[in-house]
Each structure stands twice: as structure tokens, then as C-alpha cells.
Amino acid sequence: MSAHASHAPNRSGLWDYLTTVDHKKIAILYLIAGGIFFLAGGLEALLIRLQLMYPEIELVGAKTFNELITMHGTTMIFLAVMPIIFALMNAIVPLQIGARDVAFPFVNALGFWLFFFGGVLLNTSWFLGGAPDAGWTSYTTLALNQYSGIGVDFYVLGLQIAGLGTLIGGINFLVTIINMRAPGMTFMRMPMFTWSSFITSGLILFAFPAITVGLVLLMFDRLFGGNFFNPDAGGNVVIWEHLFWIFGHPEVYILILPAFGIISEVVSTFSRKRLFGYSSMVFATALIGFLGFMVWAHHMFTTGLGAIANTLFGLATMLIAVPTGIKIFNWLLTMWGGQIRFPTANLFAVGFIPTFTIGGMTGVMLAVPPADYQYHDSYFVVAHFHYVIVGGLVFGLFAGLYYWWPKMFGKMLNETIGKWNFWTFFIGFHLTFFPQHFLGLMGMPRRVFTYLKDQNLDMGNFISTIGAFGMTIGTILFLINVVVAAKSSKRAPADPWDGRSLEWAIPSPPPEYNFVQTPLVRGLDALWVEKMAGNKGMTPAEPIGDIHMPSPSFLPFLMSLGLFVAGYGFIYHNYVVVVIGLLLTLGCMFTRSVKDDPGYHIHEDELEEKGVKA
Amino acid sequence: MANHHAHAVLPDEPEKATLEGKNKVLGFWLFLGGETVLFGSLFATFIALRDQANGGPTSQSLFDMNLVAVATLLLLTSSMTSVMATLALHKKDLKKIQLWLTITVLLGLGFLALEIYEFVHYVNEGLKMSTSAFSSAFYTLVGFHGAHVAFGISWIILLQVSATKKGLTVVTAPKFYLACLYWHFIDVVWVFIFTVVYLMGMIGGKVG
Ligand code: HEM
Ligand SMILES: [Cu+2]
Numbered sequence: 001m002s003a004h005a006s007h008a009p010n011r012s013g014l015w016d017y018l019t020t021v022d023h024k025k026i027a028i029l030y031l032i033a034g035g036i037f038f039l040a041g042g043l044e045a046l047l048i049r050l051q052l053m054y055p056e057i058e059l060v061g062a063k064t065f066n067e068l069i070t071m072h073g074t075t076m077i078f079l080a081v082m083p084i085i086f087a088l089m090n091a092i093v094p095l096q097i098g099a100r101d102v103a104f105p106f107v108n109a110l111g112f113w114l115f116f117f118g119g120v121l122l123n124t125s126w127f128l129g130g131a132p133d134a135g136w137t138s139y140t141t142l143a144l145n146q147y148s149g150i151g152v153d154f155y156v157l158g159l160q161i162a163g164l165g166t167l168i169g170g171i172n173f174l175v176t177i178i179n180m181r182a183p184g185m186t187f188m189r190m191p192m193f194t195w196s197s198f199i200t201s202g203l204i205l206f207a208f209p210a211i212t213v214g215l216v217l218l219m220f221d222r223l224f225g226g227n228f229f230n231p232d233a234g235g236n237v238v239i240w241e242h243l244f245w246i247f248g249h250p251e252v253y254i255l256i257l258p259a260f261g262i263i264s265e266v267v268s269t270f271s272r273k274r275l276f277g278y279s280s281m282v283f284a285t286a287l288i289g290f291l292g293f294m295v296w297a298h299h300m301f302t303t304g305l306g307a308i309a310n311t312l313f314g315l316a317t318m319l320i321a322v323p324t325g326i327k328i329f330n331w332l333l334t335m336w337g338g339q340i341r342f343p344t345a346n347l348f349a350v351g352f353i354p355t356f357t358i359g360g361m362t363g364v365m366l367a368v369p370p371a372d373y374q375y376h377d378s379y380f381v382v383a384h385f386h387y388v389i390v391g392g393l394v395f396g397l398f399a400g401l402y403y404w405w406p407k408m409f410g411k412m413l414n415e416t417i418g419k420w421n422f423w424t425f426f427i428g429f430h431l432t433f434f435p436q437h438f439l440g441l442m443g444m445p446r447r448v449f450t451y452l453k454d455q456n457l458d459m460g461n462f463i464s465t466i467g468a469f470g471m472t473i474g475t476i477l478f479l480i481n482v483v484v485a486a487k488s489s490k491r492a493p494a495d496p497w498d499g500r501s502l503e504w505a506i507p508s509p510p511p512e513y514n515f516v517q518t519p520l521v522r523g524l525d526a527l528w529v530e531k532m533a534g535n536k537g538m539t540p541a542e543p544i545g546d547i548h549m550p551s552p553s554f555l556p557f558l559m560s561l562g563l564f565v566a567g568y569g570f571i572y573h574n575y576v577v578v579v580i581g582l583l584l585t586l587g588c589m590f591t592r593s594v595k596d597d598p599g600y601h602i603h604e605d606e607l608e609e610k611g612v613k614a
Numbered sequence: 615m616a617n618h619h620a621h622a623v624l625p626d627e628p629e630k631a632t633l634e635g636k637n638k639v640l641g642f643w644l645f646l647g648g649e650t651v652l653f654g655s656l657f658a659t660f661i662a663l664r665d666q667a668n669g670g671p672t673s674q675s676l677f678d679m680n681l682v683a684v685a686t687l688l689l690l691t692s693s694m695t696s697v698m699a700t701l702a703l704h705k706k707d708l709k710k711i712q713l714w715l716t717i718t719v720l721l722g723l724g725f726l727a728l729e730i731y732e733f734v735h736y737v738n739e740g741l742k743m744s745t746s747a748f749s750s751a752f753y754t755l756v757g758f759h760g761a762h763v764a765f766g767i768s769w770i771i772l773l774q775v776s777a778t779k780k781g782l783t784v785v786t787a788p789k790f791y792l793a794c795l796y797w798h799f800i801d802v803v804w805v806f807i808f809t810v811v812y813l814m815g816m817i818g819g820k821v822g
Binding site: 103104167171172174175178179180205206207208209210212213214216217220221224225226227228230233234235236239242243246590593594596 | 633636637640641644645647648649651652655656658659662663666667668742743744745746747748749750751754772773776780785789
């Protein structure tokens with residue numbers, strides 16, 4: 001054992017975070033970066049709504065408006081909600097399965113930095129000649145050189161780099177969940193959040209390569225004279241639509257499944273009951289994941305695929321409503337007869353259920369191809385996807401953050417501010433998006449920067465903008481809550497909610513090695529099983545001993561920086577810069593593979609809470 | 615962990631002897647699953663565009679069976695030699711591993727040289743990236759595969775060099791194993807390229 005250091009390397013402050021490979025710190029990095037992008041995307045949304053507050057105004061103008069809607073959608077999906085999901089997955093999944101770490105700590109850090117630099121690259125477009133303006137779907141030919149400026153190059157390269165990070169993150173979680181579960185943690189004893197993270201990671205693995213290819217082809221068309229999407233040279237624009245949606249539809253389930261997982265945990269904890277229909281929940285999650293890959297062409301009903309294809313994809317889409325319905329009934333039946341409490345986390349969870357149901361209902365309406373000819377590219381679609389993505393996913397994320405904040409940071413969020421946060425956001429949300437259904441049905445198209453007076457669109461748009469202010473206030477209240485929590489000196493207990501799963505068995509925040517002794521899992525809701533048996537904590541599955549830890553590393557940061565630099569080289573056709581950037585990345589890969597890293601050990605006598613809790 | 619007794623007591627299937635090794639092998643299989651979607655998308659695109667020559671050279675007028683057959687032979691042989699390397703790995707015989715991998719690398723380099731020659735030749739015949747949708751799809755699909763070959767060669771060489779110092783341990787064994795797995799994957803992809811791009815491209819007239 002003398003071959004390597006036995007002490008944690010000395011690290012502090014910023015350097016600690018730039019080099020960390022600890023999944024709990026990476027979670028915090030994801031949360032901060034995702035949160036900042038969320039604010040940027042929110043600001044863009046507010047500007048969009050201000051421009052549409054009254055008919056025929058010129059607040060930002062058409063060009064900026066196109067950039068705003070493109071950046072809003074792209075930022076929210078790829079740079080805000082996905083990373084915040086990854087934050088929660090990183091913070092919680094290893095704890096819920098009783099693991100000391102993820103399977104690939106180094107890759108985990110690399111995934112974060114790739115996402116981060118990809119996002120920064122994309123957002124610098126605002127200052128470097130204009131943001132992308134072809135919509136978050138970047139449909140060709142609109143996204144080709146003839147019609148769109150340099151912004152789309154930033155889109156292509158930024159998303160490429162960030163997407164790489166997401167992909168390796170997905171693989172990491174798959175391997176972690178398959179290989180690193182504590183003894184006794186069988187698949188059918190895994191908490192629902194872990195299950196949904198597992199399925200989500202699988203979807204990431206099979207969906208992201210499709211957009212990678214799409215982005216590469218678009219990049220070749222834009223930068224190297226390719227003709228994939230150029231009809232004049234035999235290209236075919238529908239290929240882009242297929243590639244985009246073969247990724248894009250699974251993506252919406254990549255987003256919503258973790259939210260389903262969070263809701264399952266929160267509803268069951270605050271009803272003091274085990275989740276109703278656990279195995280049907282697992283089955284429904286897997287089925288949704290599978291069907292998610294079968295329905296992409298429902299985004300293309302109006303493309304002209306023909307009646308047969310439209311019918312099949314319409315039917316497949318409606319099928320998804322079945323497992324989704326199973327989930328909704330299971331949540332209701334979990335609450336039924338439970339001892340329900342309503343802290344903020346559960347308010348968001350309970351608010352989620354009807355809101356998401358409405359979004360699902362409009363989804364089934366959209367899945368009827370002849371009807372979709374009416375709704376398509378109208379505000380009705382905008383209302384639909386915001387009901388599922390904001391009313392579903394963002395409510396879910398708020399529920400998750402209020403629920404797990406004490407575990408992540410060791411501080412409780414304030415409940416009074418939390419309730420204000422919930423009500424302003426909830427009311428603001430419905431004010432914003434409910435009228436949009438009607439705006440759409442009355443013929444207001446999406447992605448237009450203004451509308452005419454006295455066409456019955458004025459009132460709906462005005463209310464919608466007021467609602468957006470409500471959501472803004474809700475978000476600001478959340479930030480205030482974070483600051484208040486950080487300033488407070490009260491430490492959160494290990495198990496503030498009388499929780500059921502393993503993460504509540506260890507201190508808040510957890511020590512860097514998570515579990516002093518790997519716990520033995522003896523049933524679903526592992527901690528609850530022990531509580532019911534009258535035990536103080538988990539039964540350990542191993543004696544106390546030295547704990548092996550991976551060493552921190554600066555390479556993930558540098559590796560991603562290399563691609564970031566190379567990205568600018570591509571955008572500006574400066575191949576010296578490309579080579580410099582790629583050499584940096586390859587050099588880091590070389591160093592990594594040649595230098596074996598044995599990590600270090602934390603000795604038995606350095607462990608903080610010797611043997612008290614598992 | 616680099617344990618100094620490792621050489622003497624190297625376990626069976628050394629690539630899966632540690633949790634790190636097991637994780638790597640599983641993670642790599644999953645990665646190959648993602649790569650399959652990647653190449654699947656490229657193939658689908660190529661098939662959709664293969665007849666869109668836009669007045670430029672077509673596959674029928676360009677492709678030369680002899681060249682492609684030699685390239686295929688080289689790559690398929692290299693797949694076999696990489697199997698031999700994996701077998702040697704299970705016998706824990708580093709010398710044999712190195713020998714078989716060297717042959718694999720040489721064959722791979724031969725393949726790559728032929729491909730570069732092929733591309734240069736086509737460009738001279740007037741098939742550039744920007745000529746047609748067919749040309750873009752062709753260079754992208756085959757070029758992506760070529761880049762994978764080049765990456766594989768560099769990877770294996772790097773492994774070979776560092777293994778001369780480190781020897782065969784539970785740390786290096788998974789790396790050898792994965793490199794061979796990767797090499798197989800590239801080969802399987804080539805079989806599809808050979809069929810879909812070259813065979814279908816040479817015999818197929820205009821479809822539809
Ligand atoms: C029962 C479930 C659902 C059904 C049946 C459904 C159906 C549909 C259909 C048919 C469209 C295409 C409408 C058009 O463009 O004309 C659509 C659009 C969309 N849906 Fe859903 N959906 C469901 C759930 C979800 C979920 C869970 C999410 C996200 C978390 C989501 C996000 C979106 C987005 C983002 C779009 C618009 C994409 C765009 O054009 O920019 N949907 N949905
Ligand atoms: Cu969809």
C-alpha cells in the first residue's frame with residue numbers, strides 16, 4: 001500500500017472545484033452552471049414576452065426576436081434543465097444505491113466541463129456577430145449559409161461539444177447503476193429516481209448520437225461546402241428533420257422521466273407511504289422510454305410523409321398516454337389515505353400532477369394527424385410543450401431541489417419563502433401558458449415577432465406577459481431562498497423529512513466517501529425497512545477499513561478547453577487555432593492514458609463518524 | 615492499484631479482475647452501442663443520398679473493385695490478428711500480444727494508405743466534398759470510418775509503447791482488451807460499408 005499517497009491532496013476554493021472528481025461537487029458545479037444558463041434563458045423569455053405584450057411594437061425587432069427564441073429554446077433544453085437534472089442525478093443516485101462513487105469519476109468531471117464550455121461557446125455568439133436565429137430545431141434550409149448568419153455555426157459547435165459531455169455522462173450513470181449497487185440493492189429495490197435516471201441515461205446513449213450526426217452534417221454543409229441539405233445539389237432537408245427528431249423526441253422523455261422519478265420520491269415520502277404500484281411504475285418508465293423512440297415523426301406530420309406513416313406515428317404517440325396514465329394514478333393512489341404533509345417540495349409535486357396531465361392531454365390532441373395540420377406551428381404547440389416542460393419538468397426540479405437541498409448543502413431552504421416561491425411561480429405559469437392554447441386555436445403562429453391589433457390576440461398576449469412576470473418573481477424568490485439558506489448557521493439534520501431511501505442514512509452533506517461502511521440493503525425503501533425494524537441506521541455490509549478515493553485532476557478542464565478553442569477555429573476558418581485546440585485535447589488524453597492514477601486512501605482513523613452509521 | 619505482486623498472480627481474464635476493469639468493459643460496450651447509432655444515422659443518410667450525383671461522377675463510374683477488395687482483405691485480416699492478441703491476453707503472454715498487435719497496426723496502416731490514395735484519386739476525377747449530395751455523404755461516411763481506423767491505430771501504438779514499461783497488469787489488461795474490441799467494431803462497420811457503399815454502389819443502377 002505504500003505505492004501511493006494515503007492522504008487527501010490539499011485543495012482549496014476554486015482550484016478544488018476546477019479539479020474535483022467528487023460526484024457531489026460535480027453536482028454543485030452542474031447546479032451553478034445550469035442555474036446561470038437558466039437565468040439567461042429566462043431573461044430571453046422575458047424579452048420575448050415583452051415584445052409580444054402589445055400588438056405591433058418594436059421593442060427588440062424581428063432579427064433580435066429570432067435570436068431570442070432560438071437561444072431561449074436551445075439554452076433552456078440543453079444548457080439549463082438537462083444540467084440541473086444531471087446535478088440531481090450526480091448528487092443523489094450514488095447515495096441511493098449505496099455506492100461510494102460513480103463508475104468513472106474522471107469521465108464525470110470531463111462530462112461537466114464539456115457541457116460548460118459548449119454552453120459558453122454557444123452564448124458568446126451574442127457578442128461575436130449574432131446569435132443563432134434558425135429556431136432551436138435549426139431546420140434546414142433556413143439554417144444554411146444562404147439564410148442564416150454565423151450564429152448557427154456557434155449552435156452547431158457549441159451543441160456538439162456540450163452533447164459529447166451529456167453522452168459520456170449517460171454512459172457513466174448506466175455503468176454506475178449496473179455495477180456499483182450495494183449488496184442487496186437489487187434492481188427491483190432501487191428507488192424510482194434511480195430507476196428513472198437509469199432509463200434516461202439509456203435514452204441519452206441512443207438518442208444523442210443521432211443529433212451528433214445531424215450537427216456534423218450541418219457543420220459540413222455550412223463550413224466545408226457539403227450538400228446534405230442543399231436541394232440544388234441533390235440534398236434533402238427532410239433528413240435533418242428526421243435526425244433532429246430521432247434525437248428530439250427521446251430528448252423530451254430524457255427530460256421528463258427524471259421529473260417523474262422526483263415526484264415519485266417526494267409524493268411517497270410526504271404521504272408516509274411506500275409508492276403505490278412500484279413495479280408498475282418501473283414497467284411504465286421502461287415502456288415510456290421504449291415508446292419514446294417510436295414516435296419522432298409526430299413532429300413531422302405536415303412534412304408530407306403520407307397518410308400511412310402519419311397514422312402509424314399518430315397511434316404510436318397515443319400509446320404513450322397509457323403508461324403515463326398509470327403513473328398519474330399511482331401517484332394519486334400513493335397519496336390516498338396517506339399522512340400527507342405539504343412542505344414546498346410536496347407543493348411542487350402535487351402542483352405537477354394536474355399541470356402535467358393537461359400537457360399530456362394537449363399532446364394526445366396533437367397526435368391526431370388531421371388535427372395537427374391545424375395546430376402545427378401555432379401557439380397551441382407552444383402551450384403544449386410548456387405545460388409538459390415547465391409545468392412538468394421545472395416543477396419537478398423545484399420539488400427535487402427543495403427536497404434534496406439539505407442533503408446537498410447541509411442547510412434547509414426556508415419554508416415561508418418556499419411557499420411564496422411556489423405560489424407566484426405556479427400562478428404565473430398558468431397565466432402565461434393557459435391563454436396560449438386559445439391564441440393558437442385562434443390562429444396565432446409561433447415564432448412571429450408581432451401581430452396585428454384587434455384580431456382577438458391582444459388580451460391573451462397581454463395576460464401571458466403578466467404571467468411571465470409572476471414566474472420571474474418566483475425564480476427571484478428561489479434565489480433569495482438560496483442566499484438565506486447559505487447565510488443561516490443552522491445545519492440540516494441527516495434525515496429532515498423522515499425519508500425512506502438510503503441517501504437519508506448518512507450525514508448532510510455527506511462526507512466525500514459517502515458511506516463509512518457499504519450498507520446492506522434488505523428491502524425496497526431500504527432505510528424505512530430498518531426504521532420499521534427499530535434500527536438506528538443501516539446494517540453495514542463490510543467491516544470498517546481504509547477507503548480508496550480517486551485523485552483530483554485538472555485534465556478534464558484542459559481537455560474541454562482544447563475543444564472550446566478548436567471550436568472557434570472552425571467557426572472562423574482558422575485552422576491553426578483548430579490544430580492548437582485539438583493538440584491540447586489530444587495531449588491531455590495522451591497524458592491521461594500513459595500516466596496511471598492509483599488514487600489515494602482515506603485511513604480508517606481519519607473517517608469522520610467511525611462506524612456510527614453505515 | 616499498481617500492486618507489485620500483480621505480475622506473478624495475474625488472475626484469469628485479467629481485464630475483468632477488478633471493479634475498474636469490469637466498469638471499463640461494460641462502459642465500452644455501451645459506448646459501442648452509441649457508436650452503432652452514430653454509424654446507423656450516417657448509413658441512413660448515405661442511402662438516402664447515394665443517387666444524388668448532381669451531374670458529377672457517380673459511384674458506378676468511380677468505384678474500382680480491386681482496390682476495395684485489397685483494402686477489405688487487409689482490414690479483415692487485421693481483425694483476425696487482433697483476435698489472436700486477445701487470445702494471447704488470456705494466456706497472459708505479453709510478447710505474443712505485442713507481436714499480434716504490431717501486425718494489426720501494420721495492416722491497419724496499409725488500409726489507411728489505400729483509403730487516402732482512393733480519396734485523392736476521386737478528387738482528381740472531379741469528386742469533391744462540394745460536388746453533390748452523393749459526394750458529401752460518401753466522404754462523410756467513409757471518412758468517419760477512416761478517422762476511426764486512424765484513431766484505433768494511434769491508440770494501439772500508444773498502448774504498446776506504454777506496456778513495454780508497465781507490463782501486463784490488471785490495469786493495462788482492460789486497455790488491451792478494449793482496444794481489440796474497438797478494432798473489431800471498426801471492422802464490422804467496414805463490412806457494412808463494403809456492402810452498402812461499394813457493392814450496392816457498383817451494381818445498383820438508379821433506384822426509383
Ligand atoms: C402523452 C404525452 C405526449 C404526447 C402525446 C405529445 C405529443 C406531441 C406532438 C404530436 C407534438 C407535435 C406538434 C406539432 O409540432 O405540430 C408535440 C410537440 C412537442 N412536445 Fe409533446 N407530447 C407528449 C409529451 C411531451 C413531453 C413529456 C414533453 C417534454 C418534456 C413534450 C415536449 C414537446 C415539445 C418540446 C414539442 C415541440 C417541439 C417543437 O416543435 O419545437 N411533449 N408533442
Ligand atoms: Cu415528440
